[in-house]
Amino acid sequence: MSGMTSVNVHEAKTHLSRLLDRAHAGEEIIIAKHGKPYARLVPLPGRQPKRQAGTLRGFVEITETFFEPLPSEWRGEE
Incomplete structure (x- = not known):
């Protein structure tokens, strides 16, 4: 599951365990605060x-x- 996903801080706090599993599988997770x-x-x-x-x-x-x-x-026989 390679790739990159962006989530906001609230979503990251709510789903941290799931996001850790995805990162462990090779996905890059960007956590955004105030949209940045x-x-x-x-x-x-x-x-x-x-x-x-x-x-x-x-x-x-x-x-x-x-x-x-x-x-x-x-x-390589000929």
Whole structure:
């Protein structure tokens, strides 16, 4: 769940636990005060964002030939 979300202080206080989980999963949360960015909630350095299943759905196509052996020129045999 990568990306950036902006919430106001009241919403941040009300949903802090949920926002922490989202930041832990890799999302950047901007907390705004009086409509202006005030603080940023991000995961700790070195933490890999949790992978989201289905992120590339519709972008990758596995055809029937996917599991066939590679041609010899691809394997460096010619």
